[in-house]
Amino acid sequence: MAQITADSINITVDGELAEAQVGETVLTVCRRMGKDIPTLCHHEGVEPYAACRVCLVEVTAGARQELVPSCQYPVSDGLVIQTDSQAVRDARRVVLELLLARCPKSDVVVDLARRYGVTETPYPTDDPDETCILCGLCVRVCEDVLGVGAIGFADRGIDREVGVPFDEASEVCIGCGACVAVCPTGHVCSIDDGLVRRMETWKTELELEECEVCGRPFATVKQLDHIRGLLPEHVPLNRICPVCRRSQAVQRLSEACSIVVDNLGATAGQDGIENLKSL
Amino acid sequence: MIAPAAKNIASAGQLDQLRQRLRVDAERYKVNIAVCGGTGCQAYDCQAVIDAFDQELARRDLKDTVRLRCTGCHGFCERGPLAVISPSGLFYQQIKTEDVPEIVDKTIIGGEVIERLLYREPITKDRIREESEVPFYKHQQRIVFGANGIIEPTNIDDYIAVGGYQALAKVVGALSAQEVIDIVLRSGLRGRGGGGFAAGRKWEITRDQGGDTKYVICNADEGDPGAYMDRSILEGNPHSVLEGMLIGAYAIGAAEGYIYVRAEYPLAVRNIGVAVAQAEEAALLGENILGTGFNFKVRISRGAGAFVCGEETALIASVEGRLGTPSAKPPFPAQRGLFGMPTNINNVETWANVPQIISRGADWFAGTGTPKSKGTKVFSLVGKINNTGLVEVPMGITLREVVFDIGGGIPKGRKFKAVQTGGPSGGLIPESMLDLPIDFDELTGVGAMMGSGGMIVMDEDTCMVDIARYFMNFLREESCGKCTPCREGIKNMLHILTRICQGAGNEDDIGRLEALADGIGAAALCALGGTAPNPVLSSLKYFRDEYLAHVKEKRCPAGVCTALITLSIDAAKCKGCGRCVKVCPTDAISGGVKKAPAKIDQAKCISCRACFETCPFDAVTIV
Numbered sequence: 001m002a003q004i005t006a007d008s009i010n011i012t013v014d015g016e017l018a019e020a021q022v023g024e025t026v027l028t029v030c031r032r033m034g035k036d037i038p039t040l041c042h043h044e045g046v047e048p049y050a051a052c053r054v055c056l057v058e059v060t061a062g063a064r065q066e067l068v069p070s071c072q073y074p075v076s077d078g079l080v081i082q083t084d085s086q087a088v089r090d091a092r093r094v095v096l097e098l099l100l101a102r103c104p105k106s107d108v109v110v111d112l113a114r115r116y117g118v119t120e121t122p123y124p125t126d127d128p129d130e131t132c133i134l135c136g137l138c139v140r141v142c143e144d145v146l147g148v149g150a151i152g153f154a155d156r157g158i159d160r161e162v163g164v165p166f167d168e169a170s171e172v173c174i175g176c177g178a179c180v181a182v183c184p185t186g187h188v189c190s191i192d193d194g195l196v197r198r199m200e201t202w203k204t205e206l207e208l209e210e211c212e213v214c215g216r217p218f219a220t221v222k223q224l225d226h227i228r229g230l231l232p233e234h235v236p237l238n239r240i241c242p243v244c245r246r247s248q249a250v251q252r253l254s255e256a257c258s259i260v261v262d263n264l265g266a267t268a269g270q271d272g273i274e275n276l277k278s279l
Numbered sequence: 280m281i282a283p284a285a286k287n288i289a290s291a292g293q294l295d296q297l298r299q300r301l302r303v304d305a306e307r308y309k310v311n312i313a314v315c316g317g318t319g320c321q322a323y324d325c326q327a328v329i330d331a332f333d334q335e336l337a338r339r340d341l342k343d344t345v346r347l348r349c350t351g352c353h354g355f356c357e358r359g360p361l362a363v364i365s366p367s368g369l370f371y372q373q374i375k376t377e378d379v380p381e382i383v384d385k386t387i388i389g390g391e392v393i394e395r396l397l398y399r400e401p402i403t404k405d406r407i408r409e410e411s412e413v414p415f416y417k418h419q420q421r422i423v424f425g426a427n428g429i430i431e432p433t434n435i436d437d438y439i440a441v442g443g444y445q446a447l448a449k450v451v452g453a454l455s456a457q458e459v460i461d462i463v464l465r466s467g468l469r470g471r472g473g474g475g476f477a478a479g480r481k482w483e484i485t486r487d488q489g490g491d492t493k494y495v496i497c498n499a500d501e502g503d504p505g506a507y508m509d510r511s512i513l514e515g516n517p518h519s520v521l522e523g524m525l526i527g528a529y530a531i532g533a534a535e536g537y538i539y540v541r542a543e544y545p546l547a548v549r550n551i552g553v554a555v556a557q558a559e560e561a562a563l564l565g566e567n568i569l570g571t572g573f574n575f576k577v578r579i580s581r582g583a584g585a586f587v588c589g590e591e592t593a594l595i596a597s598v599e600g601r602l603g604t605p606s607a608k609p610p611f612p613a614q615r616g617l618f619g620m621p622t623n624i625n626n627v628e629t630w631a632n633v634p635q636i637i638s639r640g641a642d643w644f645a646g647t648g649t650p651k652s653k654g655t656k657v658f659s660l661v662g663k664i665n666n667t668g669l670v671e672v673p674m675g676i677t678l679r680e681v682v683f684d685i686g687g688g689i690p691k692g693r694k695f696k697a698v699q700t701g702g703p704s705g706g707l708i709p710e711s712m713l714d715l716p717i718d719f720d721e722l723t724g725v726g727a728m729m730g731s732g733g734m735i736v737m738d739e740d741t742c743m744v745d746i747a748r749y750f751m752n753f754l755r756e757e758s759c760g761k762c763t764p765c766r767e768g769i770k771n772m773l774h775i776l777t778r779i780c781q782g783a784g785n786e787d788d789i790g791r792l793e794a795l796a797d798g799i800g801a802a803a804l805c806a807l808g809g810t811a812p813n814p815v816l817s818s819l820k821y822f823r824d825e826y827l828a829h830v831k832e833k834r835c836p837a838g839v840c841t842a843l844i845t846l847s848i849d850a851a852k853c854k855g856c857g858r859c860v861k862v863c864p865t866d867a868i869s870g871g872v873k874k875a876p877a878k879i880d881q882a883k884c885i886s887c888r889a890c891f892e893t894c895p896f897d898a899v900t901i902v
Binding site: 048050051052053054056067068069072073074087090091093094095098099101102122123124133134136152153155156157158159160 | 585602606607609610755756757758759760761762763764766767768769770771774791794795797798799801802803804
């Protein structure tokens with residue numbers, strides 16, 4: 001439940017009164033209430049985009065009633081929201097029929113469509129192997145979150161696609177794999193092969209660096225250089241894989257603990273140490 | 280071109296003095312020749328006519344007493360090149376370069392009227408001497424376009440001489456920001472770009488946002504097929520737009536403005552550029568305007584010509600140098616717009632109305648129009664219409680008056696079928712609704728929209744399914760591809776319509792089309808997608824029988840859809856002139872020589888209709 005502050009407002013979701021905070025989106029509030037609103041182009045770590053249109057809900061503000069993208073639409077006092085009205089279901093169904101025609105083999109699309117009773121689409125498929133729904137998450141995470149901008153949209157309308165400039169290996173891509181992580185359909189993929197990371201979708205290959213401790217390749221040289229560039233000069237960057245970093249952290253922590261315990265023992269006596277151990 | 284006298288105007292008083300001086304100066308010219316230099320007339324090579332006038336006047340040593348101006352669009356594009364000769368207001372049309380010496384000789388020097396250059400009323404056959412008496416102009420009310428045919432757009436002096444920048448002087452000198460907004464609110468001015476939102480209200484919302492930095496933008500990204508109103512205002516009277524923006528900026532509290540104009544409008548880009556430079560020289564743009572402490576500068580941002588960039592949020596993205604795609608509203612540009620700051624966007628025609636409203640008053644403006652749509656609207660009247668051109672009419676005028684009284688009806692005596700308003704986002708209005716008054720809400724009520732003012736007239740030989748298909752094809756090309764319903768949905772609407780036009784449709788397709796159109800309208804991200812189904816839905820609503828003829832009888836009643844028509848030649852009507860034989864691209868027509876009737880070989884015919892369009896005797900029939 002949202003913390004009630006001066007910025008709290010009242011909204012109604014599917015007939016139920018709810019508290020929300022100014023600045024929150026309809027999706028955030030509805031999901032907190034346990035409402036089932038599907039999303040495809042939305043990711044918590046990326047700014048809302050409102051493009052896939054499966055998260056549409058019906059809002060009534062004053063006399064106006066309309067379908068709005070819940071991922072982006074801000075709550076306002078007195079807003080009345082319906083997450084599963086006939087209009088919402090109809091619109092989602094049309095969108096899902098269109099997406100199913102575009103990406104008939106995408107499990108994510110197929111499963112979501114089925115949830116709305118769409119098992120087949122009346123529209124033709126251009127490319128049966130298409131898996132990109134053009135949600136733009138890869139482009140947005142690369143540009144807006146990482147500030148790299150290795151990929152972008154090319155062309156427009158039905159010819160729109162995501163890709164690297166001129167469809168050639170990217171000189172900018174750092175191979176961090178954020179695009180792979182956020183892609184909702186698995187269209188964007190990469191493969192680590194020995195000391196090479198192949199960003200398959202972007203036709204780009206990058207050299208992997210081995211962990212200074214265990215020797216396993218774990219991140220691309222370019223990604224580590226990129227992080228190095230973001231850090232202040234006096235902060236050291238150890239080129240260590242997450243697994244080793246974790247075990248090193250555990251090691252350091254337990255060492256620190258034993259020092260604390262020893263110090264406590266000197267001041268609080270044996271009883272204190274026993275108490276501490278029992279915690 | 281004469282260098283402008285307007286330089287460093289430091290106060291309203293100086294502006295007034297300059298205006299009076301310019302008026303006195305103008306009196307030394309006994310005759311004024313205003314040749315239309317709009318884009319339509321440029322296509323007729325009016326430049327050659329202007330050059331011919333210039334040479335002829337120089338040759339006869341008349342340049343000190345005759346003032347030749349290349350003005351903006353006069354509107355009657357059908358009849359270009361055009362010239363108005365004052366003080367008598369004589370209106371010559373379809374002028375050729377070889378007519379020029381005669382005009383100078385007989386009319387300018389001799390005071391004679393050259394009858395053959397006058398407009399001839401097609402029905403009464405009367406020759407009409409003055410522009411204002413031509414039916415095309417007689418039913419118009421030209422507020423925004425009033426000065427277009429009089430002033431030279433590339434000379435700020437001309438604009439000042441007709442009272443230009445007086446409204447600005449009044450505003451910055453005597454009115455508070457709230458007073459300006461109140462005047463605009465009271466005038467009832469609504470945005471001319473398509474949405475019809477109350478301009479004063481929009482200004483007020485932007486003004487009331489916090490922060491010191493605010494922007495005003497002029498949307499000159501006119502993209503509807505066949506529409507060229509805004510282009511012609513920028514070309515013909517760019518200072519009226521600048522003055523409107525200055526007044527708006529003062530009311531809103533903006534110190535900077537942008538004009539977003541498509542680069543495909545070279546003359547508009549040039550003329551607004553010249554206007555900005557001259558206004559800066561005149562100190563009407565810049566710091567401490569008219570000595571009042573008000574600062575405002577304008578930048579010109581050229582668009583690459585994407586239809587979607589006329590949508591406010593896409594326009595802002597494009598000005599910022601980002602990909603021109605829309606983003607969901609709210610936040611509205613008035614709340615968070617250009618560079619994240621409150622931004623007020625109005626289109627060219629809206630801005631151009633503002634100085635008039637300030638000068639002549641809110642009540643004067645509100646005195647024209649209907650209860651909820653005030654003032655005039657400029658339309659580009661195109662398609663199957665006798666008088667193609669730009670018309671400015673009072674709101675509330677009926678479509679019938681525009682099409683028949685101003686437009687002169689349909690060419691070749693064919694029957695009117697429909698008019699499309701609002702461009703590809705608008706709807707088709709059938710003959711039964713011709714008495715509909717032109718008004719934002721009336722048009723929306725019948726499934727069309729005012730849009731920015733495109734008005735495409737269609738005759739009985741236009742297939743409504745094919746027209747819907749044409750618009751979907753346009754929108755398919757212009758959809759940015761960001762949201763699913765617009766990108767995928769328009770493609771599939773086009774797919775279904777193409778199938779129907781090819782005779783491969785069935786009755787289920789009509790229901791599918793309707794469901795898809797409704798879905799796209801409800802679910803699309805921006806107004807482009809939201810209104811994209813309008814041509815489909817309105818044609819289905821008013822011309823359903825044509826769809827049914829296509830799918831059930833495999834027949835195209837208008838005889839347009841090539842897969843569904845058979846052309847043949849009526850031997851009784853054929854005079855054997857052979858024109859059809861020459862135009863046929865597949866050599867399907869034989870005969871047609873020495874007065875023997877022509878004949879079409881159906882095996883070779885591709886139903887391109889070239890013979891039908893060419894035949895002067897209506898001998899080609901379509902079944």
